[in-house]
Amino acid sequence: MKENYLNRIEGIGLLLIIFSFLLQIEENNIQSTVNEAQFYQTQEKLDKIWNMLGKLYKQDSTIDINEKYEELIEIDKNWKTYSENKKELDKWEEDVWYGKILSFRIWIFILGAVLAACPKFINKNENTNNN
16 A cells, blocks of 8 residues: 555656656747747848848948938837847746746756655665565
């Protein structure tokens, strides 16, 4: 009876470890999505800058680029500085409980590892006492 109980504890521990692994996969997917969004925004800005530079130099090669910066920003109403984009991504990560998932996953893994390992030590101690 006691061995059956210990096997259940070990099984629950292993299931918790698997669950924490699935949370890790989801966390990686979220981080990948954030990285992709940042990369996309950067590439989009670079494309717009190159297009604007091309248009400017076709018109007049003596134009001062600094004077045309505001014009570039006005063309695209969605243009945001890095700090604005970072604030949005931080808020999005907060909304999806990104940090809470990370903390939760770590504690589930630790609990699962302890539950999976404890029966091994209990069995070992009982067999030593019986001999």
